[in-house]
Each structure stands twice: as C-alpha cells, then as structure tokens.
Amino acid sequence: MSERGDPAEPLLRGDDTDDETILEQAETGLDEDDRLKPAFLSSVLDAVEDGDSEKARDLVSPLHPADIADLLELTPSERRADVAAALGDLVGAEVLSELNDYVRDDLIGALAPEQVAEFAAELDTDDAVAMIEDMEEADQQAVLDALDPEDRAAIQSALSYPEESAGRLMQRDLVAVPQHMTVGQVIDYLRDNGDLTRDFWEIYVVDAMHRPVGYCQLSWILTCPRGIAMADLMKREQTLIPVDMDQEEVALRFQKYALISAAVVDSAGRLVGMITVDDVVHIIAEEAGEDILRLSGAGEGDINQPILMTVRTRLVWLVVNLGTAMIAASVVGLFEHTIERLAMLAALMGIVSGMGGNAGTQTLAVMVRAIATNQVTSSNTLRMIVREFRIAATNGSVLGVLIGIGSYLIYGQLGLSLVFATAILINNMVAGLAGVLIPVTLDRRNIDPAVSSAVFVTMMTDSLGFFTFLGLATIFLT
Incomplete structure (x- = not known):
C-alpha cells in the first residue's frame, strides 16, 4: 500500500494564497483520532458541487488511500459518483480495496468492465476477487475477459473455491x-x-x-x-x-x-x-462483529447496506420474536384467574422474566464466543455446563434474597416474597442451562449458534419464568 503523500506537494503547483489555503485544509483534514473532519468533507463536497475538480483533487491528494475510502463512504450515496469522477485517478485500486463492500459495488457499477479489469490487475488476487465476486455474472465475465490471461486464470481459480474459504482469501504471488x-x-x-x-x-x-x-x-x-x-x-x-x-x-x-x-x-x-496476517486482521474483526450482530438479529449491521435489505433482514427475526412472545403470553393466559385475585403478580412477573433474560444473555454471549474461538470441545462441554449452572445458581440465590427482602418491605406479604424469590432463583438456573445447552446443541448440528440461540433462550426464560412464578403463586397463594 502506498504511503501518505507529502503534505507539501500542493505547494509545488504554485505559491499563491489559494494553494496555501488548500494545504492548510488538507493538513487539518483529520482529527486526533485520524477521522475526517466534517469541515474538510464539506470543503471537498462544495468544490465538487461548484465544478472545481482541481480544488477537490488538491484537497484530497495528500490523503492515504484508506482515508480517501473513508471520504467516499461518508459522502451521501447520491453524490458519491460525482465525487469519484471529480477525484479521477485518486480513486485507484488501493482505494477500492479499502472501501466498504456496498460502497465499492455502487462505484464499480458505474465503471466500464475495462476500467474494473485495470483496477483488478493492480491488486493482489484476494483483493481482486473481493472486488468482483459479488458482481452480476455477465458483468463479472466481462471484467474477466478484459484481464490478461495470467490474471484471469488466477482470479477464476480463486472464484472456484467456496466463499469465505482460504482459497478466496489467499494470494497467488509468493516466493x-x-x-x-x-x-x-x-x-x-x-x-x-x-x-x-x-x-x-x-x-x-x-x-x-x-x-x-x-x-x-x-x-x-x-x-x-x-x-x-x-x-x-x-x-x-x-x-x-x-x-x-x-x-x-x-x-x-x-x-x-x-x-x-x-x-x-x-x-x-x-x-x-x-x-x-493483514488479511486475517480484517477477518477477525469481521467475524467478531458478525457474531454480535447475529445474536441481536440485526443481520450484517452495515450502515451502508440498502434500506430495504436491512428491513427484510431485521423483520424476519422480529417476526420470529413475535412468535416466541405469543408463546410466553399464552403461558400467562393459563393463570389469568390467579392474576385477577392477586393483581400485584402482574407487576412482578415481568421482573422474573427480565432477570432471567439478562442472565441468559450473559451466558449465551460467553458460550457463543467460546464456540467461535474453539474453546468449547467435546472434552470440556460437561465442565462448561456445570460451571455455568453453578454461576447461575449462585447469582439466582443472591438476587432471590435481595428481591425477596425488597418485595416484603414493599408489600408486607411473606408468602409472596418467598414465591417471588424462588421464581427468580429457578429462572436464573434455567437461563444458565439454556444459555449453554442451546448454542452447544445447535453447534453440534452444524447450525450457527450466533444466528438462532438468542431467540430460543429468550423463549425459555420468558415462558418458564412466567410459568414458574405464576404456578408457585397459584399453589401457595390462592
């Protein structure tokens, strides 16, 4: 990757005041965290809007390719093509390789196959593959046809391997x-x-x-x-x-x-x-973020992803969550007569399910990470189950005592306080077991636990939390 250009380079074009202003703006374009300042971005966009491509290029030319990629990602999508056109060859192969996938696809879609092929030929095989692998089949073939035979053979060979495999990730150039x-x-x-x-x-x-x-x-x-x-x-x-x-x-x-x-x-x-290792750093960050987002059902979580695609991804899991919520609500319906006789149960049962849900999420996050990093194997699975159950039982006991005392001070009913504390304890233990057993079971069946575990754990803690609390109340308080 090329080094950052010499900040003094624009002065070689002249010593007038405009060049000095451009130099000052370029030098202060990044803040102390190496992020583009809003004022700098506005200056570039204003120059492009005014048709002053030379000024825009002078502002951007001292930047590193990664910073130019950031500038394009920060540019509103409807103006991105104009900015790229104004910057010309400053938006080269190195910049394209640094771009977010959706932004890169957006820009590449406006280029001729010969231009894309020219960029691909300048990149390592893995970066070239990443640039063209998501193109439409006809466009991809047009780019491949425009490549030199050697580059074409290398990229076609890489594309023959499964997505997210070492074959897609590797470079062909070695010694x-x-x-x-x-x-x-x-x-x-x-x-x-x-x-x-x-x-x-x-x-x-x-x-x-x-x-x-x-x-x-x-x-x-x-x-x-x-x-x-x-x-x-x-x-x-x-x-x-x-x-x-x-x-x-x-x-x-x-x-x-x-x-x-x-x-x-x-x-x-x-x-x-x-x-x-530079390619692996990207993979580690990508996989870690991917698992966290999958746990929440947010899909890729990419802010540059098209809105309709984002809506579709999130809506699927929201509908699934709606179904699990209906199951929990049906459990509550079984005890409507108990709730009618003891109205305070309606105020307290949400605490039982909520505390269980939080405990289950903690355990689930630990287990999904451990599975993703190969820390959970067949030899230590039982030990992990016992460990998390002991943690859940201990936490549930402490929370049960605290909640039991608190509810007694508020309502003055010893029976209600004991039922409340017992339900908290039982649901925390259920949450601990569910947070371990569900992701482990899914992983054993070759199902990504980061995708589906959260829904099942939430259903377990809500349904069993309501059932335990209201069931104990029905037995001991009515």
Whole structure:
C-alpha cells in the first residue's frame, strides 16, 4: 500500500494564497483520532458541487488511500459518483480495496468492465476477487475477459473455491525455492528475478512435487553465510492451511500460532498460495462483529447496506420474536384467574422474566464466543455446563434474597416474597442451562449458534419464568 503523500506537494503547483489555503485544509483534514473532519468533507463536497475538480483533487491528494475510502463512504450515496469522477485517478485500486463492500459495488457499477479489469490487475488476487465476486455474472465475465490471461486464470481459480474459504482469501504471488539451493543462490535469485512479488516476509521451501517442506524468514537468510543449504536453515514445522478451510478457522490458526503468513495447500498437498496476517486482521474483526450482530438479529449491521435489505433482514427475526412472545403470553393466559385475585403478580412477573433474560444473555454471549474461538470441545462441554449452572445458581440465590427482602418491605406479604424469590432463583438456573445447552446443541448440528440461540433462550426464560412464578403463586397463594 502506498504511503501518505507529502503534505507539501500542493505547494509545488504554485505559491499563491489559494494553494496555501488548500494545504492548510488538507493538513487539518483529520482529527486526533485520524477521522475526517466534517469541515474538510464539506470543503471537498462544495468544490465538487461548484465544478472545481482541481480544488477537490488538491484537497484530497495528500490523503492515504484508506482515508480517501473513508471520504467516499461518508459522502451521501447520491453524490458519491460525482465525487469519484471529480477525484479521477485518486480513486485507484488501493482505494477500492479499502472501501466498504456496498460502497465499492455502487462505484464499480458505474465503471466500464475495462476500467474494473485495470483496477483488478493492480491488486493482489484476494483483493481482486473481493472486488468482483459479488458482481452480476455477465458483468463479472466481462471484467474477466478484459484481464490478461495470467490474471484471469488466477482470479477464476480463486472464484472456484467456496466463499469465505482460504482459497478466496489467499494470494497467488509468493516466493518458493527448492531445498537444494543455498542461501547465496536464493539471494541471487531474489535480486535477479524482477517478476517476483515484493511483499513477502517468508520464503517457502518445496520439494520436487511443489509440496512445502519448510519455510525461512527473510531475517534468517540475511544473517546466514551464503554457503548454508536451505534444507539446513529452514524450519520444517509449519502450519499449512487447506485451500477449502473456512476463513474463521484460518483466523483462529493465525491467532493461536502467532503467524505472519502461512502456506495454502491443495488436496494433494501442493503449494498454491499464501495468506498474510493483514488479511486475517480484517477477518477477525469481521467475524467478531458478525457474531454480535447475529445474536441481536440485526443481520450484517452495515450502515451502508440498502434500506430495504436491512428491513427484510431485521423483520424476519422480529417476526420470529413475535412468535416466541405469543408463546410466553399464552403461558400467562393459563393463570389469568390467579392474576385477577392477586393483581400485584402482574407487576412482578415481568421482573422474573427480565432477570432471567439478562442472565441468559450473559451466558449465551460467553458460550457463543467460546464456540467461535474453539474453546468449547467435546472434552470440556460437561465442565462448561456445570460451571455455568453453578454461576447461575449462585447469582439466582443472591438476587432471590435481595428481591425477596425488597418485595416484603414493599408489600408486607411473606408468602409472596418467598414465591417471588424462588421464581427468580429457578429462572436464573434455567437461563444458565439454556444459555449453554442451546448454542452447544445447535453447534453440534452444524447450525450457527450466533444466528438462532438468542431467540430460543429468550423463549425459555420468558415462558418458564412466567410459568414458574405464576404456578408457585397459584399453589401457595390462592
């Protein structure tokens, strides 16, 4: 990725007051948190609206590609194409690779296939695939046809792998050498071969079948005598990534083994690409945010997602929640005569279900994260269940005592206070068990627990909370 431009560059175009003003605005375009200031964004939009593309370019040119991407994302969607057109070649391949998916798709839709192909050819394979994988089939094929045969073959091969797999994530450009070479021969090879990628930290050592047998960090090569054989220098223990491995599992391996890069191999064990840590950082952030949003039923939660798509995603889960709420309401209906005789039950039963829901959400969040990070396995599942049940029972006991005392001070009825406290205790234990058993069961059935668990846990805590409280009240208070 290119470095931030020299802030003094606009002064080379002239020493008049306008250039100095532009320089000052560009230098102060970012706040102390490296976010674009509203005033700077307004200056760029005003310049574009006034037809002064040169001023807009002068303002934006000192920015890093990631900051230019932020500017385009902050621009209202109806003005985004005009801003991109005014900035011209400042909106290059690096900027497109930094853009939010929806914003990038919006801009690419306005470009000719030849332009998209030109951008794709400048990017690493994984970034190029991310740019064109969601295009309509006809548009995607037009872009592929406009690419050079070598780039086209690499991208088509990556597109043949499942979405969110290592094959989609990997880069094809890497450095691999045979194990019989010496350190000196490798250094000469790197210096003399101008076609090699310039962005690498490790060199992979392969056998005659192009299967990785080890790797060497660049620092090892630079600090060893030239006559040392690569077979003697390389580290044979390495983490190999199957080409069809899910990207979430890839991220977990990078995190667990503190990897900078890792070789990707096909079903025959041949080296086909590599994955670098900069790509994995994005995956870790994406997967973590995705699980949190799924727990709430908010879908992708992307603020650039089209409104109708967002409405459809959220409405589905709201309808499901409506159904579970109706189940809880039907439980309340079974005890309408009890509620009529003891009106204060109507005021208190919401507390029982609410406290159980909060306890269940806490347990659920812990379990979903533990499952996502492979901390829950068949060997420790029972221990996790017992642990969370003990926590739920302890919390429920403390809350039950506090609520029992409080309700007695307010209503002065010992029986009601005991029923209230007991219901809180039971529902907290139910919430703890549900928060563990539901996501574990879904995961065992290959269903993403982040998507469905919250609905079932809420239904359990609401329904059983009402049933326990009103049932105990019917038995002991009427």
